[in-house]
Amino acid sequence: MLQSISMENALEILGQFASTVGSEEIPVVDAFERILSENIEAGFPLPPFQRSPLDGYALRAVDTAGADADSPVELTVAQTVFAGCVPTHPLRAGEAAAVTTGAPLPEGSDCVIKFESVRRDGDSITVCSRLRPGQNVVPQGEDVAHGETVLEKGVNITPAVVGLLVSLGLEKVVVYKKPRVGIISIGDELLEVGNPLAPGKIYNSNLYALAIQVREAGGIPILQETVPDDVVTIASAISRALSQNDLVITTGGASVGSKDLVREGIGRSGADILFWKVGMKPGTPAVCGQKGGKLMIGLSGNPSAAMITFLMLVRPIIRSMAGKATGSLPEVSAVMAQPFGKSSSQRRLLRAVVNWEKGAYRGVPAGIQSPGALKSMTTCNALIDIPAGHGPLQVGDEVRALLLPPPYCLQG
Numbered sequence: 001m002l003q004s005i006s007m008e009n010a011l012e013i014l015g016q017f018a019s020t021v022g023s024e025e026i027p028v029v030d031a032f033e034r035i036l037s038e039n040i041e042a043g044f045p046l047p048p049f050q051r052s053p054l055d056g057y058a059l060r061a062v063d064t065a066g067a068d069a070d071s072p073v074e075l076t077v078a079q080t081v082f083a084g085c086v087p088t089h090p091l092r093a094g095e096a097a098a099v100t101t102g103a104p105l106p107e108g109s110d111c112v113i114k115f116e117s118v119r120r121d122g123d124s125i126t127v128c129s130r131l132r133p134g135q136n137v138v139p140q141g142e143d144v145a146h147g148e149t150v151l152e153k154g155v156n157i158t159p160a161v162v163g164l165l166v167s168l169g170l171e172k173v174v175v176y177k178k179p180r181v182g183i184i185s186i187g188d189e190l191l192e193v194g195n196p197l198a199p200g201k202i203y204n205s206n207l208y209a210l211a212i213q214v215r216e217a218g219g220i221p222i223l224q225e226t227v228p229d230d231v232v233t234i235a236s237a238i239s240r241a242l243s244q245n246d247l248v249i250t251t252g253g254a255s256v257g258s259k260d261l262v263r264e265g266i267g268r269s270g271a272d273i274l275f276w277k278v279g280m281k282p283g284t285p286a287v288c289g290q291k292g293g294k295l296m297i298g299l300s301g302n303p304s305a306a307m308i309t310f311l312m313l314v315r316p317i318i319r320s321m322a323g324k325a326t327g328s329l330p331e332v333s334a335v336m337a338q339p340f341g342k343s344s345s346q347r348r349l350l351r352a353v354v355n356w357e358k359g360a361y362r363g364v365p366a367g368i369q370s371p372g373a374l375k376s377m378t379t380c381n382a383l384i385d386i387p388a389g390h391g392p393l394q395v396g397d398e399v400r401a402l403l404l405p406p407p408y409c410l411q412g
């Protein structure tokens with residue numbers, strides 16, 4: 001078992017077990033934020049036919065040769081083509097077809113003039129300018145060619161991707177399955193929400209905060225049982241959760257107290273411990289085991305410590321398992337606008353509010369930083385990554401800030 005390793009080292013070890021968990025076919029309308037597990041090739045071009053980008057008249061450019069204000073050309077409006085209809089006949093010399101935006105152009109026509117640019121009189125129009133072949137024509141396949149690989153395996157399904165898939169006539173799409181992530185809370189003090197608060201007890205809030213974090217990362221949270229500080233019960237809960245899920249996380253019991261029994265529980269469940277303790281504050285006592293290639297990650301019981309360790313170590317793994325791109329948080333360089341008085345003997349992830357103001361990102365500590373204090377976790381929008389051995393932060397110090405994903409931030 002490795003002990004007291006860096007976050008980078010921990011991520012490398014976890015990454016070795018972070019493979020995708022298969023694919024499934026789902027309706028395109030339900031595929032927002034899912035990840036394509038197959039390339040998409042266009043079965044037909046987009047647009048599927050040559051069309052007009054304007055409300056106007058389709059004509060033959062050759063018929064307008066020499067047209068100008070002094071010698072206008074008169075053409076006969078021989079048909080009208082609305083969007084959704086098809087032309088009744090090919091355009092003959094000296095003819096025009098009235099068209100609406102999106103209408104297919106009649107064979108023989110090669111340009112379009114807009115309504116406002118002609119004079120209409122009964123069945124004829126007068127054109128006072130010369131048009132080029134191809135002018136105001138959207139060619140068939142301008143956007144997407146027939147057979148083109150229009151979306152590649154691994155792309156995130158955005159609103160525009162949904163639109164593109166439906167434009168290509170697809171009702172269903174094959175995406176990576178979401179990994180099932182079992183969550184176990186450990187602690188004699190835990191009370192389920194809905195019960196009256198009792199002396200010495202606290203509500204099991206981590207279970208729900210972690211469940212939402214799992215969902216944001218792209219996994220399916222499975223709320224396993226909440227177990228007391230009893231090693232046999234912990235071991236069997238871990239064992240059961242590992243057999244039913246793709247990944248298991250626990251919260252609580254990860255440290256060194258007489259009732260901190262997760263490590264022993266992992267051992268008794270038949271899993272190997274890969275590492276214990278990571279160089280980060282909060283979240284130091286994180287522990288990780290594996291059984292049959294499945295990971296079990298034990299997080300601190302302290303609410304903010306659990307959430308921050310999740311963000312740094314578990315979120316990237318769930319994202320990889322869900323087929324998503326890099327899970328590391330985007331980082332910016334920021335300037336401290338308020339001091340932070342404590343030294344950081346260990347690498348510290350300071351809950352902070354970082355905003356762009358007057359040409360720079362400026363950071364202020366978000367409030368109480370103790371690992372059990374949760375309110376500052378609700379107000380922060382970034383984690384300032386302070387290296388181990390750093391002294392207090394002064395106003396004006398340049399820092400590295402990791403920005404939290406938008407669903408974590410209070411500003412909707």
Ligand SMILES: Nc1nc2c(c(=O)[nH]1)N[C@H]1C(S)=C(S)[C@@H](COP(=O)(O)OP(=O)(O)OC[C@H]3O[C@@H](n4cnc5c(N)ncnc54)[C@H](O)[C@@H]3O)O[C@H]1N2
Nearest residue numbers: 185187204205206207252253254255260284300301302305
């Ligand atoms: N002698 C030492 N004591 C501690 C050390 C140490 O190195 N030596 N490390 C401290 C650090 S750092 C952390 S972090 C915590 C980690 O503790 P555990 O992971 O063992 O967690 P617990 O002791 O079970 O709980 C800590 C705290 O969090 C509350 N908690 C637990 N589960 C939940 C939950 N599901 N929802 C909400 N809150 C929860 C629990 O009641 C405790 O207050 O250890 C330090 N101690």
Ligand code: MOO
Nearest residue numbers: 282283284305371
């Ligand atoms: O690891 Mo703990 O630093 O107090 O959260």
